[in-house]
Amino acid sequence: KDALTLQLKWVTQAQFAGYYVAKDKGFYDDVGLDVTIKAGGPDINPSQVIAGGGADVVVDWMPSAMATREKGVPLVNIAQVFQTSGMMLTCRKDSGIKTAKDFPGRTLGVWFGGNEYPFLNWMNKLGYKTDGSAGGVKVLKQGFNVDPLLQKQADCISTMTYNEYWQLIEAGMKPDQLLTFKYEDEKVATLEDGLYTLEGTLKDPAMVEKLAKFVKASMKGWEYARDHQDEAVKIVLENDETGAQTEVHQKTMMQEVAKLLGNNPKGTGWLDETAYEHTIDTLMSGGSDPVITKKPENAWTHDVIEKSQKL
Amino acid sequence: MASPVLKRWLLPGLTIAILITALLLPVGYYEDDYAFWWQFPLSALFIVIGILGAVLGAVWGPKPGPGGIWAFLGPLILLLASFGPVLLPMAELDIHLAGSGIWLAILGLLLFAWQIMQHLTRQPRSLLWAILVPLIFGLCLIYLWQAIVVGFEVPQVLLPSPTQIVQAIIRNWPVLMDDFRQTFLKAVIAGFILGNALAFITALLVDRIPFLQRGLLPLGNLVSAVPIVGIAPIMVMWFGFGWESKTAVIVFMIFFPMLINALTGLAAADAMLKDLMRSYGAGYWQTLLSLRLPVAMPFIFNALKINSTLALIGAIVAEFFGSPIAGMGFRISVEVARMNVDVVWATIAIAALAGSIFYGLLAVLERAVTFWHPSYRSQ
Amino acid sequence: MPGDDSIIDIRNLGLTFQTADAPVCALSDINLQIGAGEFVSFIGPSGCGKTTLMRIIADLEQPTAGSIKVNGLSPREARLQRSYGYVFQAPALYAWRNILRNVTLPHEIMGTGRSEAERKARKYLDLVGLTGFEKKYPWQLSGGMQQRVSIARALSFDPQLLLMDEPFGALDEITRDRMNEELLRIWAQTRKTVIFVTHSIDEAVLLSTRIVVMSARPGRIIDVIDSPLPADRSLDTRETAAAHELAHRVRQGLRAGHSYDGH
């Protein structure tokens, strides 16, 4: 059996259910692959891992993948699992914020570490400075959790539809106390979880073959997870080495993640070219400090997924 | 035991032999064939200068004498000779496996550097040598780092080369200075002063009140073992995203080393000296000021020095858990994710420099305060 | 011999050290009264408990048997009244203070003004022949010089009771003679109570109003000899017949004390 290593972007959770399901249900075995899934974490940068040869495929978000590509690590998107973005900015209603016009002078929590680009683009679009100067917004580097909002240290924080938002709810906030700004709605959304590999890998037909098998089994896993959510959650929990994840939370997460898979007529994981173009445009329009300065070439390919659908 | 003659000539002889051998070996692979030094006359010339230097050093170096021109000439020749291997990669050679000549030359140059350091160490104590010796050592490390990164084509995202780091420092100077102000000038200084002061006062209390000694100290051990990575998020939760939470983390981190050292120091006074104080009927404060504090000073400085590095680490680590958008920890975590590893290392370099200067100042102060301690007297 | 006015009153005193192997009985059944203004010398074989007895008087060691009163008070109370000037067997100088500041130390503790303290310190440093070494540090002095600093320190703050443990042991004969003369002079002037340990019989004879001879293991008092010598003395007093006779008696006692511990 062929060995293959997958590096996740974050810790074991339902966000990655498809891969765990594929492994647990034997979908990888079926295509003759022995897949190792490496969980990520706050300081694991998947691109760095793959550049160092620590993985064959990584799950990453397109903004950071493209930024990395400009740094000389030739990442190529071989499948786009989440069709739409799950990112949003969630504000407390009692802070007095009603629309994006109220942002200036407010404190906004933002994830950094490659996840800040969509936010910066948005603010750029709105014409708000983020460097702390007058008339702009005050940006905090948001840490691991939603505490800043709960404790009113920030007026708004970044959340994912499938994760932090529900943590706020679990912490006792009511949906009607919260105001959300979905990036999709603000037209600054960028593509999130996708599968990336190195350009060099794709030059080798045998590797392409292998990747196609991997994508096939993974997508099968995702579809299974979407259709059997309770079972998928169980599998995720079993794979969680910290033993800290709760079933309630993972179930909600699974539900929300399933929505992001979308239903592309060309199949799960198909990269939509217009969405790609939109992401690239967003990334290049970063004002004085764009994420990427020139249009990437050959940053994606449909070869692998096409091959996988023919298997 | 080896004869003195052998001892005297072993290292110089080895150095010269290695450098000469290096000249005969290929330096890399170029257009499908081995390349040799003589195809790169300038590089070869520098190595030859190095060999001549090593020979001169072998003859002059060990001679005693204050200063001695070799103390100045040696580093100079070393600097020149080091250009030999540095120039080669510019010729777009494939060095990493084929370049046995280049690697051997580097080894020889490092040995040469060691001898120069040995010679400088024998010079009478002065600030010049006290700085020059570690400087040469550090330059050697950096040189080796550069050689390996360039020679083995280590990807920049894993480990940038020193030259790339220097470029990043220059490029990002204003940003890096802002970060420095935020992290060092605000959080570290405040935390360092506050933490050490609190720990010291606690040590005095604990030393004074036996009840505390028995009640608080076992718990002190407990608290000290709480990792900062657990504390940092809590402190951010309690004290906000600004520098105050970093200061709190630092206080927490450096408390234990100071407490333990201060307590050990306060108990370290020689029995007879304590008896003398007793015989004067000296009060607690008098004994403390005249006897126990001076005796405790070496221990207290030990803690201060350890804490100076801990404080910096603490502040940087705490910034990983929430910060405004400035600060060295913020910069590192953000730029790692952006794959700007050169900026990361630029920040690390500044942190290391600031920390070393901080430590150095403490060391100077220590020498002034505890000049009487045998560890200084003997030198 | 002193009666009620005794400044030190020791009764049935004993001290046994607990050590890891066997307990060491350092002092046993000591009885002694010392009057104000007396100069009492202790003499006895090495290890017989002289230092230990001094330490008990100065409240640096607690007796395990018997009682002791200093000025009618416990040694602790006397210590808190700052009655003691103690010259230890080893110099006990503070490495981080120069010579002058080692001598001014007790003054600082007792709150003497700075200039007054320095004046006194310089005076006594001169007395012990160390003028010119004020700015040196202890490790830059020879053994005998260090001991003299320690003597200057004890004398300089004019304590009520002077405890001196072999103060002149590390000095050459001439320096020692000079020190003896100075001590005699100071004692004649101030009539301080002095308790003095020495190994030199001549020195004991010259200085003391009373000589206590001890024996070793366990340390006991085997003889207490009142000096018949006149109060007014000089170095030449040693050469008188009375002095020779006294020295002889002390020597006998010492010999007897030695025979206790089977060597």
Add this chain to the structure above:
Amino acid sequence: MPGDDSIIDIRNLGLTFQTADAPVCALSDINLQIGAGEFVSFIGPSGCGKTTLMRIIADLEQPTAGSIKVNGLSPREARLQRSYGYVFQAPALYAWRNILRNVTLPHEIMGTGRSEAERKARKYLDLVGLTGFEKKYPWQLSGGMQQRVSIARALSFDPQLLLMDEPFGALDEITRDRMNEELLRIWAQTRKTVIFVTHSIDEAVLLSTRIVVMSARPGRIIDVIDSPLPADRSLDTRETAAAHELAHRVRQGLRAGHSYDGH
């Protein structure tokens, strides 16, 4: 007086300490030859440089002027041949070793077998009267006892050259006499070269074949006196007329040495 066979040959030796304030000239223009088997005593005022001279001989201090040869070698080479047994002015015991193991220390270093080392250690501990204290730690001993441990340690490994810096300063007269006798006996048996610092003129007279009298600041040799006493001596030798005369001469020298430094 020794000629070419001199084991120690000091010529125009001088040493000046650099200190923070003024340099201290500890020794100046020392010339001395010591033959094998001699017993040479140094005597002189406190601080005159006796310890410093010993330290130079043992290669613990480097002279700043002149030359010195030990056995025709430099002090360093002699030290490398393990020629020295040094009794320091202070006991210099290792606090973490018990008494026995303090004495076996040099044996361990020179690689004597363990049982042999212990046998010798016990023998010399007995000689200095410390049998029964083998298992005690240094801080449990009196000052004189500690110094005796240090003496036992130096004697026990039979060094070629014995350097003793006021070894008996902290001992009472009787113990000291006994030590003197032992030292005489050992010297008579082995004819080791001994260099000896003492403050006791009687002791110097009793033990030495030659007495070197020094003066202070800067330390100089002012007199070198060959002893007229017979080789075969006992404590009673001190009472002979020759001895008295010798003592007188040493005392004169000492006095002269003292007058140098304006006290």
Add this chain to the structure above:
Amino acid sequence: MATKRPGFLSPRGRLLPVLTVVALIIVLWYGLAICLNRQQVAERLDGLGQPWGISDLIAGTWSMDRPVLPAPHQVAAEFWKTTAEVAPSSKRSLIYHAGVTASATLVGFVFGALLGIILSAGIVHVRTLDRSLMPWIIASQTVPILAIAPMIVVVLGNIGITGLIPKAIISMYLCFFPVAIGMVKGLRSPDLLQLDLMRTYNASAWQVFWKLRVPASLPFLFSSLKVAIAISLVGTIVGELPTGASAGIGARLLSGSYYGQTVQIWSALFMAAFLGMAMVYAIAGIERLALRRMGAQ
């Protein structure tokens, strides 16, 4: 010379004071919990639209799901649940995670202490090393380890080293420093006379090292070892963070923090603290044995 240890480790009569202080802390803690959680509870109670009193508020602050500061009994309950009520081999058992962390800590500590001792020996003996290496040892500690921890994990992961070793290396990197610094001081602590004695015996450097420098340095060694093992534990936990979802107290802290499970964070913190204390006491015990064998006063 040998420094006297403060007597705080003697078991004699320690229980009462400790209990008093603990009781004091618990009372303070409950108070603090009210202060810190008050705001959120008050909001929630307001949200219910019914009148509420102080007792409701207090009860609320001591029983929140996601408190800012959990009450002691909540932490105790969680601690009990995750240690006593699940099998020690289960991933939900804190004991299991503590074991994972402890093993990496010990490996890192042992190697770190050895490295520190070797470096200090080199520095004390080779003057060139003293002058040249020392400043760089210090500089090494000013490198923020968490910054290079992911790099270490990644780089080592690339060459196939995963699991315990990367963590141990991080903890070693942190803990060799106090040992090296303390031992340089300690190995230089014998006084001049003691060194001179060795010189007169022409003892080899090796003998001076073993028979004089090492015994004289033991008090310094043990006090730095105590600091080092605490730091070593911190190092391991830091090393567990970037590896994210793996096992260990660090991973536990991370996920607790990530999901806002304050109670879980606090019980993991307590486990870390207990682990650290156990290790410090183990060293103190060895110290006591060693110093007693050396006849300490």
